[in-house]
Amino acid sequence: xxxxxxxxxxxxxxxxxxxxxxxxxxxxxxxxxxxxxxxxxxxxxxxxxxxxxxxxxxxxxxxxxxxxxxxxxxxxxxxxxxxxxxxxxxxxxxxxxxxxxxxxxxxxxxxxxxxxxxxxxxxxxxxxxxxxxxxxxxxxxxxxxxxxxxxxxxxxxxxxxxxxxxxxxxxxxxxxxxxxxxxxxxxxxxxxxxxxxxxxxxxxxxxxxxxxxxxxxxxxxxxxxxx
Amino acid sequence: xxxxxxxxxxxxxxxxxxxxxxxxxxxxxxxxxxxxxxxxxxxxxxxxxxxxxxxxxxxxxxxxxxxxxxxxxxxxxxxxxxxxxxxxxxxxxxxxxxxxxxxxxxxxxxxxxxxxxxxxxxxxxxxxxxxxxxxxxxxxxxxxxxxxxxxxxxxxxxxxxxxxxxxxxxxxxxxxxxxxxxxxxxxxxxxxxxxxxxxxxxxxxxxxxxxxxxxxxxxxxxxxxxxxxxxxxxxxxxxxxxxxxxxxxxx
Numbered sequence: 066x067x068x069x070x071x072x073x074x075x076x077x078x079x080x081x082x083x084x085x086x087x088x089x090x091x092x093x094x095x096x097x098x099x100x101x102x103x104x105x106x107x108x109x110x111x112x113x114x115x116x117x118x119x120x121x122x123x124x125x126x127x128x129x130x131x132x133x134x135x136x137x138x139x140x141x142x143x144x145x146x147x148x149x150x151x152x153x154x155x156x157x158x159x160x161x162x163x164x165x166x167x168x169x170x171x172x173x174x175x176x177x178x179x180x181x182x183x184x185x186x187x188x189x190x191x192x193x194x195x196x197x198x199x200x201x202x203x204x205x206x207x208x209x210x211x212x213x214x215x216x217x218x219x220x221x222x223x224x225x226x227x228x229x230x231x232x233x234x235x236x237x238x239x240x241x242x243x244x245x246x247x248x249x250x251x252x253x254x255x256x257x258x259x260x261x262x263x264x265x266x267x268x269x270x271x272x273x274x275x276x277x278x279x280x281x282x283x284x285x286x287x288x289x290x291x292x
Numbered sequence: 293x294x295x296x297x298x299x300x301x302x303x304x305x306x307x308x309x310x311x312x313x314x315x316x317x318x319x320x321x322x323x324x325x326x327x328x329x330x331x332x333x334x335x336x337x338x339x340x341x342x343x344x345x346x347x348x349x350x351x352x353x354x355x356x357x358x359x360x361x362x363x364x365x366x367x368x369x370x371x372x373x374x375x376x377x378x379x380x381x382x383x384x385x386x387x388x389x390x391x392x393x394x395x396x397x398x399x400x401x402x403x404x405x406x407x408x409x410x411x412x413x414x415x416x417x418x419x420x421x422x423x424x425x426x427x428x429x430x431x432x433x434x435x436x437x438x439x440x441x442x443x444x445x446x447x448x449x450x451x452x453x454x455x456x457x458x459x460x461x462x463x464x465x466x467x468x469x470x471x472x473x474x475x476x477x478x479x480x481x482x483x484x485x486x487x488x489x490x491x492x493x494x495x496x497x498x499x500x501x502x503x504x505x506x507x508x509x510x511x512x513x514x515x516x517x518x519x520x521x522x523x524x525x526x527x528x529x530x531x532x533x534x535x536x537x538x539x540x541x542x543x
Contacts, residue, residue: 188388188447191349192402192454193377202401207392284392284434 075254078245085241086262092237093224093270096162103163104170111175122171129168135229137161142233158230166223173215177208210282217274221267238262301326302458302489303348308357310343317343319513325458325491330484332504333493336535340513341493345460348491349380362457378406381456385463387443389435396431399450421449425479441472445479461492497524509535
């Protein structure tokens with residue numbers, strides 16, 4: 066039994082790999098930004114006194130966290146199709162990933178909100194700040210700071226999980242790999258390259274979040290406290 | 293919102309009732325604070341003094357009675373909370389500075405966000421109020437870089453920047469050692485000398501005696517004795533006699 070690896074045969078398809086990697090990163094970027102917004106709103110909603118809103122947010126979070134991502138993607142994909150709505154595979158993938166990561170973000174952000182001491186909010190109320198101003202100036206950033214490592218890990222996981230979007234023929238990295246291996250019959254080499262590319266994408270995202278942290282949390286930068 | 297004439301008290305509580313579940317913490321509390329007056333609320337832990345103070349700024353809702361603060365009917369459900377809290381400054385035992393903001397940002401936040409003050413003007417104001425508490429050099433520091441006493445003085449400055457008509461102090465030195473307590477008390481003394489109307493809950497009997505125009509002694513949710521600082525040396529009720537007799541009146 067001998068193992069023969071022929072990387073050049075696969076690597077000559079590098080423009081396809083690159084395009085796939087870029088699309089994966091784009092998917093992750095859109096879903097991260099939109100999912101962070103959706104998740105934060107859901108976390109705020111879950112904390113409100115309005116039982117209807119809180120219940121709806123809880124139902125959303127629990128439904129998503131207890132169903133597989135691939136099923137969610139199919140539900141969005143075929144759901145929109147059966148309503149007669151036509152979207153690109155990319156748009157469907159972004160929507161499904163956003164809905165998915167939004168639920169996990171909501172749970173993480175809820176932990177962050179709950180970690181803000183009551184005294185902080187009382188102090189802000191005592192200064193006559195409005196509820197919205199308190200959320201914006203006093204709660205949001207310290208809450209994000211407290212859960213930043215968990216939050217960023219979740220977004221990196223999302224990028225890795227976006228590989229299942231190959232199932233609805235979004236031309237991301239794994240989908241590209243599937244084409245290439247069926248063209249070249251070099252499956253092992255193809256997926257080794259894809260694995261390396263995913264590692265690189267992860268590192269790129271982590272570096273990005275590290276840089277973003279420096280901008281978001283100037284106190285950490287000034288005082289040299291690691292995140 | 294009616295304007296209070298100068299003859300009316302800044303703060304008045306009339307027969308205020310408040311329970312936490314079955315526990316009656318305020319049982320018909322009445323007192324008033326005139327303009328420029330310093331009133332000290334004293335009593336044992338659990339006597340209801342902190343709750344009474346928090347009712348003034350409506351951090352607690354009362355079950356009955358009447359509270360009027362700078363013309364705001366605080367006991368009514370329709371009170372304009374944000375208007376009330378622009379007139380009332382409150383300082384807490386645990387400082388509660390915003391950890392992610394510099395001292396300057398802690399101070400300028402509310403004047404800018406609530407009063408719409410221009411940034412440059414708010415920064416000048418921050419410098420001014422920090423000078424008042426002797427912390428000009430800490431303008432760009434973060435709260436965690438300050439000692440407890442400095443943090444509490446910065447919290448007082450933050451409150452002053454809103455130019456309140458009355459300031460509430462809720463055991464503001466209870467978390468501090470004697471040396472740091474002294475530097476905070478000095479700041480409060482200066483405020484009193486400048487004519488600020490103040491209500492303070494304190495365990496510093498010596499300080500209360502030195503600074504307060506009037507003492508309100510609370511026991512089990514009731515006001516047991518009210519009067520000038522001299523009531524601490526010649527109490528008339530057995531409760532206050534016992535309270536000052538248990539070593540509370542040293543220093």
